[in-house]
Amino acid sequence: MDNSQLVAILGDIIYICLVLIAFWGAFCVVVVWRRVASTRFRNEQQQIEFLDQVDAQLARGDYQSIEQLCEGDARAIPQLVHLAVVNRRLEPGKIRRVIGDRFQRDILADMEHRLSWVYTVIKAAPMLGLLGTVLGMIGAFGQLATNEKVDPTGLAEDIHVALYTTAFGLAIAIPLVICTASINVRIRKMEDFVGEGLSRFFESFKIALTQPSREA
Numbered sequence: 001m002d003n004s005q006l007v008a009i010l011g012d013i014i015y016i017c018l019v020l021i022a023f024w025g026a027f028c029v030v031v032v033w034r035r036v037a038s039t040r041f042r043n044e045q046q047q048i049e050f051l052d053q054v055d056a057q058l059a060r061g062d063y064q065s066i067e068q069l070c071e072g073d074a075r076a077i078p079q080l081v082h083l084a085v086v087n088r089r090l091e092p093g094k095i096r097r098v099i100g101d102r103f104q105r106d107i108l109a110d111m112e113h114r115l116s117w118v119y120t121v122i123k124a125a126p127m128l129g130l131l132g133t134v135l136g137m138i139g140a141f142g143q144l145a146t147n148e149k150v151d152p153t154g155l156a157e158d159i160h161v162a163l164y165t166t167a168f169g170l171a172i173a174i175p176l177v178i179c180t181a182s183i184n185v186r187i188r189k190m191e192d193f194v195g196e197g198l199s200r201f202f203e204s205f206k207i208a209l210t211q212p213s214r215e216a
Contacts, residue, residue, distance in 0.1 A: 007139030011161035014132040015168070018125060022172045025121035029179045032114045036183065039076045039107055040190040047077060047197050054081055054201060058208040063088065076107055076190070077197045084205060092206060103194065111187060118180050122173045129169020136162025 041047040057065045063085050070082035080099045087095055140159050 007135050007161055008157060010135050011132055011165065014128055014135075014161075014165050018128055018165070018168050018172060021121050021124055021128070025118050025125075025172065025176050028114045028117045028121075029176065029183065032111050032118070032183050033179075033186075035111055035114070036186045036190055038074050040186075040193050041075060041077065044193065047193060050077065051197060051200055055204045058204045061208065061211060076103065076194050077201075079106075080194070080198060081201055084201070088205075088209065092202075092209065096202070099198070108187075108191075115180060115183065118176055122176050122180070125172035125176075126166070126169040129166040132165020132169075133162045136160070136165070 041050065053069060054066055057063075057069070066085050067082060070078040070085070073079065073082075080103060083099055083102055084095050087098055090098070136159060140162065
């Protein structure tokens with residue numbers, strides 16, 4: 001097996017690796033995007049309407065209705081409101097800590113885990129492309145270094161591997177960089193929405209807890 005054949009085989013392996021990590025990166029981006037979409041309210045008005053319902057039920061001391069309203073809702077605010085109501089016997093400070101821990105662990109941690117894989121793909125794709133470039137140039141210069149007549153076709157194939165692997169690596173990384181930037185913006189907006197919603201909820205919740213219990 002000569003150098004050109006070896007470079008061609010290694011180039012094919014690199015192409016396969018690039019395709020696999022491209023699909024994995026795209027999969028993680030889709031998962032995080034859908035996760036953010038399912039976690040936040042579509043707009044601020046929807047969140048306000050939900051919190052209006054919660055405030056009305058808190059004013060009546062109807063915690064059971066709040067649990068029913070939040071149960072099965074995958075969005076962050078309903079999940080956290082449900083958790084607060086279920087743990088309403090705890091001290092207010094401890095309730096806040098429980099909710100903060102749940103938000104970090106069950107919602108943000110999953111998104112950060114997926115995004116970490118996307119960042120890995122962003123770094124790995126150009127490096128794999130660079131590896132292909134190095135292999136292609138090794139093959140090309142290896143042919144030029146021999147005393148035999150250089151086959152232009154073999155030389156072109158080695159240079160082809162050198163250029164295309166780098167191009168593919170960049171073609172994978174650049175869109176993922178743009179996607180992760182967009183996702184991070186959505187996550188920050190979601191955190192802002194959740195922060196504002198929880199602040200309003202805790203104000204009403206604190207007042208409700210000071211009222212005499214009206215539960216059956």
